[in-house]
Amino acid sequence: MRTIDLRGQSLSRAELLSLVPRAALSAETAVEQVRPLVADVAERGEAALREQALKFDGVEDHALRVPAEAVAASLADCPSDVEAALRELIVRLRKGSAAQVPAEQVTRLADGAEIRQRWQPVSRVGLYAPGGKAAYPSSVIMNAVAAQTAGVPSLALASPAQRDNGGLPHPAVLWAAALCGIDEVYAIGGAGAIAAFAHGVPTIGLDPVDVVTGPGNVFVAAAKRVVNGIVGIDSEAGTTEILIIADDSADPGFVAADLISQAEHDEAAASVLVTDSAAFAEAVARELEVIAPTTRHASRVATALGGQQSAVILVDDLATAARVSNAYGPEHLEIQTRDDAAVLANVFDAGAIFLGGYTPVSLGDYLAGSNHVLPTGGTARFASGLGAHTFLRPQQVIHYDRAALAETSELLVALAQAEGLPAHGEAVTARFKQSAQREQGEH
Structure with missing residues (x-):
């Protein structure tokens, strides 16, 4: 997996959007x-x-x-x-x-x-x-x-x-x-x-x-x-993707296994690790070298992990990791840190979020009780998963009786006149004119 080093940089949201890894074919x-x-x-x-x-x-x-x-x-x-x-x-x-x-x-x-x-x-x-x-x-x-x-x-x-x-x-x-x-x-x-x-x-x-x-x-x-x-x-909901925010308290074997689990879907699948620890990133890389060749779809996994859509992103701190994640808008986001709740508080844009070392994305794929049909390609920034x-x-079903309509009629007519739509107001006042005429006729 390639490395994107963002340490020591103060990047705007627009810059982050341009730097996060994406598949060549969108x-x-x-x-x-x-x-x-x-x-x-x-x-x-x-x-x-x-x-x-x-x-x-x-x-x-x-x-x-x-x-x-x-x-x-x-x-x-x-x-x-x-x-x-x-x-x-x-x-x-x-x-x-x-x-x-x-x-x-x-x-x-x-x-x-x-x-x-x-x-x-x-x-x-x-x-x-x-x-x-x-x-x-x-x-x-x-x-x-x-x-x-x-x-x-x-x-x-x-x-x-x-x-x-x-x-x-x-x-x-x-x-x-x-x-x-x-x-x-x-x-x-x-x-x-x-x-x-x-x-x-x-x-x-x-x-x-x-x-x-x-x-x-x-x-x-x-x-x-x-x-x-x-x-x-x-x-x-296109080709799958996972982004993992992890610090050096996480288990590198768990993280490597989760990156591989999504990479086995497709050669274009995206696996992204965001961490504030270069040593942890190296530990994950060593695990990938051991595990990836042994998996059933090793060739597919190797292509996905080696593609431009996959990367290890190094950041200064976990607050920046959350900003990177928000810019990426991952389909699946895993958080494996010392304080998952603190990181979660800064995360806003993700299809589904998996907290802790014992909540892998594959649990959500099958038996978590959540839905695994989720937005991809950054669309989690404005779209939600299936449910x-x-x-x-x-649908709003509105019902007013005569007295309630009468109570609003004067203000409604004023707004209609202000917008140059007098017939809107007349549609209300006509109801009371007709009623008044009927009452006069009865007398």
């Missing part, structure tokens, strides 16, 4: 590559999807819509320990997601004047599960359970077709779908899947959705950016 760059793919699906539907499946997945003549019976039958091949783990994940995630559904609130401004704040789920959601270098049944569950907890009535799932599974999505994706009760599943991957959700594909019975969610590579993230506005999106809240829209 979602912004990838947008121009995926825009034609999205447009092709919008125009030609199934034909475009089949061409893209052949080009990117090496699959042809497969069923784009997976038969519901195939989804249900897939569970027969799920190992019992894996099924038990997936069921436990569902239980824990339902508990964690329930806390994200706000209770309805009623605000009474005066007698007969109230605003009811309710949280209304969207009607239909498209859930994406990656299927490239690895299969992610956990991602299916993260998406599905959050949407179900929010009360979304219609869910569709898409995941790339697999050549070695007869053109169906990966078996593990089907297991998770079955356990979550999702029977509308499509063997569609990448940017094409995002486009299909946004525009619909009538020939395979895929109706457009309201919101598209789920992680993927940088091209999936870019496709979300392209369709955003046609549909809602969760966030641009039940992703699928909820706050």
